[in-house]
Amino acid sequence: MKKIGIRTVAEAAGVSIGTVSRILNPDSAMNIKVSEKTRAKVLAAVGQLNYQPSYSARLLRGTSTRTIGFALSMPQTHDAVYLSNYTARILNGIGAEASRNDYQVLLIQGEDYRHYMDVKRIDALIMTGFQLNDNPLEGEMREMFEHFNRRDYPYVVINSHLPGVTTASIEIDNEAAMSRIASLILRKRFESVGFVGELTPNPQRHHAERISYLKKFLDGTGCRFEERCILNGSGGDIPELPRIGSYNHDDGKAALRYLVRNQLLPRCIVCGNDNIALGVMQAAFEYRLRIPEELAVIGFDGDYNVGYMNPPLTTVEQPLEEFGRIAVQFLLRKIEDPAAVLSLMKEPLLIERGTT
Amino acid sequence: MKKIGIRTVAEAAGVSIGTVSRILNPDSAMNIKVSEKTRAKVLAAVGQLNYQPSYSARLLRGTSTRTIGFALSMPQTHDAVYLSNYTARILNGIGAEASRNDYQVLLIQGEDYRHYMDVKRIDALIMTGFQLNDNPLEGEMREMFEHFNRRDYPYVVINSHLPGVTTASIEIDNEAAMSRIASLILRKRFESVGFVGELTPNPQRHHAERISYLKKFLDGTGCRFEERCILNGSGGDIPELPRIGSYNHDDGKAALRYLVRNQLLPRCIVCGNDNIALGVMQAAFEYRLRIPEELAVIGFDGDYNVGYMNPPLTTVEQPLEEFGRIAVQFLLRKIEDPAAVLSLMKEPLLIERGTT
DNA sequence: CTGAAAGCGCTTACAG
DNA sequence: CTGAAAGCGCTTACAG
Numbered sequence: 063m064k065k066i067g068i069r070t071v072a073e074a075a076g077v078s079i080g081t082v083s084r085i086l087n088p089d090s091a092m093n094i095k096v097s098e099k100t101r102a103k104v105l106a107a108v109g110q111l112n113y114q115p116s117y118s119a120r121l122l123r124g125t126s127t128r129t130i131g132f133a134l135s136m137p138q139t140h141d142a143v144y145l146s147n148y149t150a151r152i153l154n155g156i157g158a159e160a161s162r163n164d165y166q167v168l169l170i171q172g173e174d175y176r177h178y179m180d181v182k183r184i185d186a187l188i189m190t191g192f193q194l195n196d197n198p199l200e201g202e203m204r205e206m207f208e209h210f211n212r213r214d215y216p217y218v219v220i221n222s223h224l225p226g227v228t229t230a231s232i233e234i235d236n237e238a239a240m241s242r243i244a245s246l247i248l249r250k251r252f253e254s255v256g257f258v259g260e261l262t263p264n265p266q267r268h269h270a271e272r273i274s275y276l277k278k279f280l281d282g283t284g285c286r287f288e289e290r291c292i293l294n295g296s297g298g299d300i301p302e303l304p305r306i307g308s309y310n311h312d313d314g315k316a317a318l319r320y321l322v323r324n325q326l327l328p329r330c331i332v333c334g335n336d337n338i339a340l341g342v343m344q345a346a347f348e349y350r351l352r353i354p355e356e357l358a359v360i361g362f363d364g365d366y367n368v369g370y371m372n373p374p375l376t377t378v379e380q381p382l383e384e385f386g387r388i389a390v391q392f393l394l395r396k397i398e399d400p401a402a403v404l405s406l407m408k409e410p411l412l413i414e415r416g417t418t
Numbered sequence: 419m420k421k422i423g424i425r426t427v428a429e430a431a432g433v434s435i436g437t438v439s440r441i442l443n444p445d446s447a448m449n450i451k452v453s454e455k456t457r458a459k460v461l462a463a464v465g466q467l468n469y470q471p472s473y474s475a476r477l478l479r480g481t482s483t484r485t486i487g488f489a490l491s492m493p494q495t496h497d498a499v500y501l502s503n504y505t506a507r508i509l510n511g512i513g514a515e516a517s518r519n520d521y522q523v524l525l526i527q528g529e530d531y532r533h534y535m536d537v538k539r540i541d542a543l544i545m546t547g548f549q550l551n552d553n554p555l556e557g558e559m560r561e562m563f564e565h566f567n568r569r570d571y572p573y574v575v576i577n578s579h580l581p582g583v584t585t586a587s588i589e590i591d592n593e594a595a596m597s598r599i600a601s602l603i604l605r606k607r608f609e610s611v612g613f614v615g616e617l618t619p620n621p622q623r624h625h626a627e628r629i630s631y632l633k634k635f636l637d638g639t640g641c642r643f644e645e646r647c648i649l650n651g652s653g654g655d656i657p658e659l660p661r662i663g664s665y666n667h668d669d670g671k672a673a674l675r676y677l678v679r680n681q682l683l684p685r686c687i688v689c690g691n692d693n694i695a696l697g698v699m700q701a702a703f704e705y706r707l708r709i710p711e712e713l714a715v716i717g718f719d720g721d722y723n724v725g726y727m728n729p730p731l732t733t734v735e736q737p738l739e740e741f742g743r744i745a746v747q748f749l750l751r752k753i754e755d756p757a758a759v760l761s762l763m764k765e766p767l768l769i770e771r772g773t774t
Numbered sequence: 775c776t777g778a779a780a781g782c783g784c785t786t787a788c789a790g
Numbered sequence: 791c792t793g794a795a796a797g798c799g800c801t802t803a804c805a806g
Binding site: 134 | 470471472473474475477478485490500501503506509510513514517520522523524525526527528533536537538539665667693696697699700703721722723724725726727728729730
């Protein structure tokens with residue numbers, strides 16, 4: 063079986079390969095000046111031979127790959143879970159918008175994001191989830207972004223930022239989110255509040271940020287938000303959890319048990335994400351605590367299922383799908399116009415349901 | 419800024435580009451016979467110039483792309499949701515195993531899967547979710563698989579099959595699953611059973627399959643499994659639902675409401691998937707039905723969150739992550755050995771929790 | 775052990 | 791309007 067390439071087509075149509083190429087590349091400036099007659103001949107041959115231009119050869123000539131990279135995790139930060147619920151939602155937005163524009167998505171895992179761009183395996187890159195409290199790779203990453211900025215690469219960072227370097231970014235307004243949560247807490251007159259984040263040595267930085275905003279908004283209101291009811295990270299009295307790449311449910315369970323056993327249980331627990339909240343709720347049921355009468359629970363993210371809990375979870379809705387879509391839209395613009403910039407801070411919605 | 423290619427490196431090291439290439443391709447047979455001295459020189463130059471071999475040039479030379487395609491949906495079957503919960507779990511397995519083997523994953527959406535393989539944009543392809551009751555593209559797809567088989571392409575189909583063509587496949591044993599569900603139903607002495615699948619004109623074929631197995635196992639046992647309590651597909655009395663690309667929760671809600679209003683509510687509802695089950699449960703709570711005392715609910719799939727419901731959901735656990743991993747392992751084998759075949763039927767676990 | 779050269783399959787100035 | 795030719799950046803027989 064002979065491989066059919068551009069010259070097979072050219073022979074079949076009785077023209078040169080250059081002509082075939084011109085006809086097959088409508089974007090080419092030269093495409094216009096081709097006679098209808100030859101065009102018809104060539105197109106017929108293409109159809110009959112079912113010719114597919116080689117992807118790699120086109121790539122080599124510098125054409126776009128029509129591929130957007132989505133970087134799933136930085137080295138050392140990735141655990142057993144490849145794609146979290148949260149990441150999947152972002153990917154939903156990315157995928158929908160990409161496919162609308164006839165782009166595909168390459169999932170990238172590993173150390174070297176620069177490489178994919180440098181080598182033009184992808185046209186653009188979306189990153190998320192590397193914002194740890196203490197990221198050992200911060201230096202390297204800063205360099206990477208400077209490299210990207212210098213070359214006007216199309217990239218976007220979602221819900222993460224690195225001090226000291228400007229990046230194209232989309233993020234949720236944690237301050238606004240915590241302000242809304244604080245209002246709810248005060249309106250409900252919950253007299254004490256706790257916070258449960260990830261019980262790992264190196265949790266996402268968001269959690270710490272949100273804790274400090276919540277402190278700010280609750281300060282002087284009479285509502286107690288004490289240090290020992292704030293479980294985030296590790297050390298001190300915080301229960302140790304083996305990290306098994308879970309979806310954080312276990313952090314919630316462990317935290318609630320710890321609070322109950324040490325008689326620290328607050329009236330309301332604010333959680334770093336919805337999975338933690340589900341874990342908190344499950345453990346609360348084990349202790350026969352009534353939600354929301356005895357314990358209120360507030361989540362974060364707005365995962366697909368949390369409206370179907372019993373009671374349904376009050377949570378801060380992050381429009382993650384929208385983040386994905388906006389990211390792709392920006393990247394497509396940036397590909398056209400290297401000067402395009404993006405710096406979007408989105409205010410989230412607090413959705414009150416049955417747990418408060 | 420000059421672009422640095424293989425010849426920049428060659429010049430810097432004072433050797434020919436062929437030598438550079440040989441040193442950089444450890445797999446090459448010629449790699450062994452290169453002197454340590456030149457190797458050191460070249461490697462130093464590579465490091466210093468931070469040289470990255472062009473991905474596209476390598477591709478053109480026929481090297482592997484180190485990319486596995488994951489096809490998300492067939493044309494016309496895809497709705498607003500790009501990646502369902504179910505698909506995300508498969509992808510988790512694929513991604514983990516791929517990245518362990520230094521492969522990346524390309525998400526493919528659109529009409530033409532053959533193209534990606536033919537054109538060698540990917541080394542292998544994984545497909546799922548196209549098994550509709552009435553797939554208008556069945557003919558085309560059959561041709562595609564025959565094309566793949568003829569060329570010994572590495573591909574796998576997960577949880578879908580097409581009558582009349584043999585494909586490399588991994589699937590769940592629906593018969594075993596329904597046998598387990600039937601045993602549970604009989605043991606609990608539920609006197610009547612209903613089924614809720616997708617309330618769309620063209621539901622997944624699994625649901626119909628499972629209904630018929632359940633019929634078989636319940637037949638003659640005295641447990642009633644009547645036609646009018648089987649809601650799957652559309653037509654007849656089945657409530658019409660606008661498809662909004664949801665995760666099926668709404669099917670569950672609509673179905674339960676329909677059953678209650680028409681006084682058809684059975685003692686136990688078996689659901690086509692977990693999202694449907696969550697919808698059923700939520701609607702049941704609205705009617706103040708007690709689960710499991712008045713109504714038992716059984717899900718399918720084993721999504722991450724369903725153990726955290728209240729009560730936690732009894733469901734059939736599909737090892738979807740494992741399916742993804744096995745698929746990748748097979749593909750890597752198939753790349754080495756074109757004669758490799760795969761036909762795996764996996765028995766699922768029924769996990770009994772609070773809803774039965 | 776290494777170099778010079780052919781060629782992977784295209785696109786695109788350059789001629790005519 | 792179309793052809794002949796250069797070249798994208800590599801890999802790999804072929805010589806030596």
